[in-house]
Structures are given as C-alpha cells and as structure tokens.
Amino acid sequence: xxxxxxxxxxxxxxxxQAGCSFYAGYPITPQNEIPAYMSWxxxxxxxxxxxxxxxxxAINMVFGASAAGVRxxxxxxxxxxxxxxxxxxYIAGSRLPAVIVNVMRGGPGLGNIAPSQSDYFQATKGGGxxxxxxxxxxxxxxxxxxxxxFKAFDLADIYRTPVIILxxxxxxxxxxxxxxxxVSRKASIKKPWALTGCAGREPNIIRSLLLKEGxxxxxxxxxxSNYAAIQKKEQRYEDSNLNDAKIxxxxxxxxARIAKVAMNKLCKxxxxxxxxxPMILWPFPEQAFIxxxxxxxxxxxxxxxxxxxxxxxxxxxxxxxxxxxFGRAGGGIPSEDxxxxxxxxMLRG
Amino acid sequence: MDNIFTRPKSLRDVSTHYCPGCxxxxxxxxxxxxxxxxxIREKIIAIAPVGCAVIAYDYxxxxxxEAAHGRALAVATAIKRARPQNIVFTYQGDGDLAAIGTxxxxxxxxxxxxLTVVFINNAVYGMTGGQMAPTTLVGQRTATTxxxxxxxxxxxxxxxxxxxxxxxxxxYIERTSLSSPQEILKTKRAIKQAFQNQIDxxxxxxxxILSPCPTYWGLSPKQSLEWIRDVMAKEFPLGRxx
Numbered sequence: 001x002x003x004x005x006x007x008x009x010x011x012x013x014x015x016x017q018a019g020c021s022f023y024a025g026y027p028i029t030p031q032n033e034i035p036a037y038m039s040w041x042x043x044x045x046x047x048x049x050x051x052x053x054x055x056x057x058a059i060n061m062v063f064g065a066s067a068a069g070v071r072x073x074x075x076x077x078x079x080x081x082x083x084x085x086x087x088x089x090y091i092a093g094s095r096l097p098a099v100i101v102n103v104m105r106g107g108p109g110l111g112n113i114a115p116s117q118s119d120y121f122q123a124t125k126g127g128g129x130x131x132x133x134x135x136x137x138x139x140x141x142x143x144x145x146x147x148x149x150f151k152a153f154d155l156a157d158i159y160r161t162p163v164i165i166l167x168x169x170x171x172x173x174x175x176x177x178x179x180x181x182x183v184s185r186k187a188s189i190k191k192p193w194a195l196t197g198c199a200g201r202e203p204n205i206i207r208s209l210l211l212k213e214g215x216x217x218x219x220x221x222x223x224x225s226n227y228a229a230i231q232k233k234e235q236r237y238e239d240s241n242l243n244d245a246k247i248x249x250x251x252x253x254x255x256a257r258i259a260k261v262a263m264n265k266l267c268k269x270x271x272x273x274x275x276x277x278p279m280i281l282w283p284f285p286e287q288a289f290i291x292x293x294x295x296x297x298x299x300x301x302x303x304x305x306x307x308x309x310x311x312x313x314x315x316x317x318x319x320x321x322x323x324x325x326f327g328r329a330g331g332g333i334p335s336e337d338x339x340x341x342x343x344x345x346m347l348r349g
Numbered sequence: 350m351d352n353i354f355t356r357p358k359s360l361r362d363v364s365t366h367y368c369p370g371c372x373x374x375x376x377x378x379x380x381x382x383x384x385x386x387x388x389i390r391e392k393i394i395a396i397a398p399v400g401c402a403v404i405a406y407d408y409x410x411x412x413x414x415e416a417a418h419g420r421a422l423a424v425a426t427a428i429k430r431a432r433p434q435n436i437v438f439t440y441q442g443d444g445d446l447a448a449i450g451t452x453x454x455x456x457x458x459x460x461x462x463x464l465t466v467v468f469i470n471n472a473v474y475g476m477t478g479g480q481m482a483p484t485t486l487v488g489q490r491t492a493t494t495x496x497x498x499x500x501x502x503x504x505x506x507x508x509x510x511x512x513x514x515x516x517x518x519x520x521y522i523e524r525t526s527l528s529s530p531q532e533i534l535k536t537k538r539a540i541k542q543a544f545q546n547q548i549d550x551x552x553x554x555x556x557x558i559l560s561p562c563p564t565y566w567g568l569s570p571k572q573s574l575e576w577i578r579d580v581m582a583k584e585f586p587l588g589r590x591x
Binding site for chain 1: 390391392393394396403404406409410411412413414415416417420423424425426427428430431432435452453455456
C-alpha cells in the first residue's frame with residue numbers, strides 16, 4: 001500500500017508500526033505534524049500520547065516510559081532539542097532506549113524555520129554533559145524516513161541508547177509516496193531491567209548517580225565498549241560512481257539529493273564525480289573514506305551548515321586527500337548550480 | 350509470641366547515611382509501612398528525587414527510578430500512563446518539587462495524574478550544603494542568606510500546596526509534620542490516604558511533610574522538632590488543605 005505523506009507524518013506512522021506505544025512532545029515548527037498525527041493515531045493504536053508542558057517534560061516523560069519498558073519517542077526542532085539535552089544525557093547515563101526526532105531549523109538562538117543541518121555537532125558529539133554518543137540516523141527521502149523508524153527503535157533497544165533521527169525541515173515538510181509496511185515488524189527484545197513492579201524478582205533500579213569510588217568509571221567503561229561495538233557494526237552509507245571518481249561529493253539528507261542531481265549533470269558531460277551519502281552520522285562511516293582514499297581523489301563536503309560534518313570527513317580522510325567545503329545556513333540551501341560551479345573550479349585547480 | 354514490631358518488608362536491612370535527627374529516615378519508614386499494609390510492594394514504582402534522598406532506593410525494597418532534578422513528576426506521569434496497573438509515587442524535596450520542578454509539579458497536578466506525591470519540606474537544600482530553598486522562612490539563615498531570608502531580595506516562602514489546591518485536577522492535599530509521635534502517626538495516615546486514592550483511581554494526591562534538618566538549621570535534633578512546632582508550622586499550617 002502506498003500513501004502520500006509528509007516526512008513528519010511518515011516518521012510518526014513508522015514509529016507506530018515499529019511498536020512505539022508512548023509519545024510525548026511539545027509544539028515547535030517545523031515538526032508540528034508529528035505530535036498532531038500522534039495525537040489521534042497513537043490512541044487508535046492503543047498507545048499513549050501526551051502534549052507535554054515543555055520540551056524538558058517531554059524528554060523526561062520518554063525517560064519514564066522507557067524505564068517502564070515500552071518503546072517511547074519524542075520529537076522536536078533545533079531550539080527544542082537544546083532544551084532536551086538534559087534528558088538525553090540522563091537517558092544515555094541510565095542506559096535507556098529512546099527515539100528522538102530532530103527536524104532541524106535555522107539557528108543559533110530562535111533562528112528561523114528554514115531547513116538547516118546546523119545541529120550535526122549537537123547530535124553526533126553527545127549534546128548534553130558527560131561522555132556519550134546517541135546513534136544518529138539521517139534519511140534522505142520520505143520513504144527512508146519511514147523505514148528508518150524501525151531501525152531506530154531496534155538499535156535503541158539492542159544497545160540501550162538514545163537514537164536521534166536527524167532530518168532538515170525540508171524532509172519533514174515534503175510529501176512523497178510511501179510504501180507502508182503490511183507485515184508486522186515489531187521486534188520483541190526482552191527488557192529484564194525495566195520497572196514493572198518487583199513481583200517474583202529482586203527490585204530493579206534505574207539510575208545514573210554512582211557515588212561509590214570506581215562505580216561510575218565502571219559504567220562509563222560499559223558505555224564506551226557499547227559505543228565501540230556500535231562503531232564496528234553500524235556504519236551505513238550509500239555510494240555512487242566511486243570506481244573512477246576524481247571528485248567525491250559528501251552530503252546527507254536533503255543535501256545529498258541536491259548533490260546527486262549535480263553529480264548526474266557532471267557525469268553526463270563525462271566528468272568523473274562520485275558521491276558518499278552517510279545514512280548514519282554517528283557512528284560516522286569511516287569505512288567509506290578508508291576505501292575511497294586508496295585512489296587519488298578530492299572530496300567536496302556540502303552541507304546546510306558552515307562545516308560540521310566536514311570535521312568528521314577530515315578525521316576519516318586523515319590527510320590522505322584534499323577536502324573542500326561548500327555550505328550555506330540560515331535559510332540559504334546550496335543549489336545544484338552552486339555545487340556544479342564549485343566542482344568545475346576544483347577540476348580546473 | 351506475637352511479633353508486634355518488625356522491619357517492613359518494603360525496607361532493606363541497611364544502616365543509614367542520613368544525619369542524626371534527619372526526618373528522611375522516619376518518612377522512608379512510614380512510606381514502607383503503608384506500602385506493606387496496603388499489600389502493594391510488588392506493584393510499586395517509586396521515583397527518587399535529586400537531593401539527600403536520591404538514594405532512597407538503597408533503603409526501599411521495591412522498583413525505583415531516579416529522575417533529573419525537578420523532573421520526577423514528568424517521569425512518574427509517563428510510567429503510570431504506560432503501566433496503569435502499577436502504583437507510582439514520587440518522593441521529592443522542596444527544591445526539587447517547588448523550585449526547579451515547579452512546572453512539572455503544576456502540570457502533572459493540573460492533568461489530574463493518578464499519582465501519589467510525598468513532599469518533604471525542610472526549608473533548605475540539604476545535599477548541596479544548606480542553601481535557601483523556596484520554602485525557607487523569612488529571617489532564616491542559610492548558606493546563601495547568611496543574614497537571614499529578606500523578603501525585599503528573596504521573596505516569601507512558597508506555599509506550593511496551597512497553590513496546587515486551586516487546581517481542579519487535584520484530589521487530595523494534606524500538610525503534616527514529623528515533630529512528635531502524634532504528628533508522625535497523622536503523617537502515616539495521610540500517606541496511606543494518598544496511596545489509597547491512587548488505588549481507587551481518584552487522582553492526584555500529595556502529602557507535604559514538615560521534616561527536620563538539624564544540620565542546616567544549626568539546631569539540635571530536639572530543638573529542630575520544637576522549631577517545626579513553634580515556628581515552621583506557623584508559616585506552613587498543618588492539616589487538610591484539599
């Protein structure tokens with residue numbers, strides 16, 4: 001069955017199909033279609049919808065629902081995500097699963113409601129206090145946004161970690177046909193740690209305060225080995241034309257779709273241009289760059305920011321190739337023509 | 350031989366970390382006794398505060414979660430909605446419930462969440478070293494009001510229970526104290542009522558307990574009990590508020 005849906009609606013429906021039974025959120029543009037959709041769809045599916053009194057309350061409600069063992073989610077946009085960072089740090093520290101959608105808008109401050117990718121640092125580097133990383137998924141189409149919700153809830157449960165779906169405002173708003181899953185794809189991952197009442201077992205405690213000497217370091221080491229396993233197993237990317245590429249574009253989300261159009265235009269002229277599109281931003285797909293830098297290439301990173309993913313590309317390339325950048329943020333979106341112009345310049349140089 | 354006094358099953362056999370004369374130990378025990386008497390230990394999910402009682406789960410023998418400072422009622426709301434068959438309560442101090450968590454407190458109450466709240470008012474921040482709390486009395490000396498709380502710069506003691514009583518979603522509010530054996534028994538009855546209300550599906554119930562903090566009041570344990578009776582209870586009158 002195919003339905004015409006906005007990215008926001010598709011992510012909400014995907015969450016329901018993935019067995020999410022708790023949603024709490026707070027109004028902020030451009031993600032308002034998610035709570036609006038959840039407000040009727042979640043009760044219809046037998047779950048709980050709460051319009052929270054604040055972003056803080058919403059993320060802490062997700063903490064509670066997750067502690068109680070159910071699949072729980074919230075969504076927001078950039079300024080709201082800043083407010084949620086406290087809760088995300090506690091969720092990471094308490095080793096709870098959670099899914100958080102960030103439909104990015106312009107910043108800093110209240111910014112504007114134009115599409116943006118300026119929250120890459122906040123999402124991939126932790127965002128709140130303490131040593132932690134959420135897993136960060138970056139769909140590029142409405143279909144992929146829908147499909148990635150299943151992946152998001154599974155990863156959150158398997159690794160007991162917050163997972164962020166990072167999309168720009170354009171992907172939240174754009175409408176495209178979506179193939180809706182007709183078979184149940186709800187994973188059943190056991191949660192013996194959940195708070196359910198201590199009938200027939202010892203009490204469970206959900207905590208992130210560890211004052212005893214050595215206790216916090218022990219938990220931090222567990223978190224770090226968890227992150228190492230995620231980095232090893234969960235890198236995802238799409239690549240195009242890498243075999244003979246001289247210039248490799250690097251972009252994610254909506255930006256990757258524009259970059260692909262620019263790539264196709266130049267390839268038709270016989271120019272050797274490829275593309276790496278990270279589908280998961282943390283863990284960053286270093287493997288793609290280790291492979292690509294075995295040949296003589298140059299990279300052009302294109303972002304709706306002033307160069308955030310750029311830093312991870314440079315780390316992955318590790319000095320083995322030239323990495324250039326083109327980005328705009330605050331309302332401007334790098335266009336096909338601007339990317340083509342930049343590549344022509346690089347090929348001349 | 351009949352056993353007429355024993356440790357509640359809801360309380361673990363461990364030694365206390367609380368200061369001499371602190372009220373938390375008594376309040377923990379009252380909660381544990383009530384839970385045993387109502388036969389709900391295996392259904393309980395408790396939310397510990399941030400403050401001296403953060404490790405309440407080291408004493409209580411049932412499922413517990415921490416919450417970020419002030420967020421206990423947001424966490425509790427979600428747990429109760431996700432698992433309505435469980436009995437969910439928060440145990441929070443004055444800074445937690447009436448300063449950093451005022452928003453969560455008011456909105457959980459206003460939604461009429463079917464929850465039980467045990468609110469410990471000792472008029473100071475204990476864990477961080479005795480700073481002024483929203484409930485600190487006028488003239489009371491604390492780490493951040495060394496000349497005493499002055500209404501011109503610090504405002505007035507916040508009567509959050511009276512504020513909450515205005516909200517249509519609130520079922521039951523009572524203020525009690527730990528200043529004497531009689532008051533302790535009244536406190537236990539109020540806690541029991543607040544849990545019974547949840548069992549009956551009646552809605553938001555809160556018990557505010559005036560509790561001694563000899564360490565940061567600069568008083569002996571005995572003087573602290575007298576101060577609750579003679580000074581604190583004048584500002585925060587005891588009895589049923591709603």
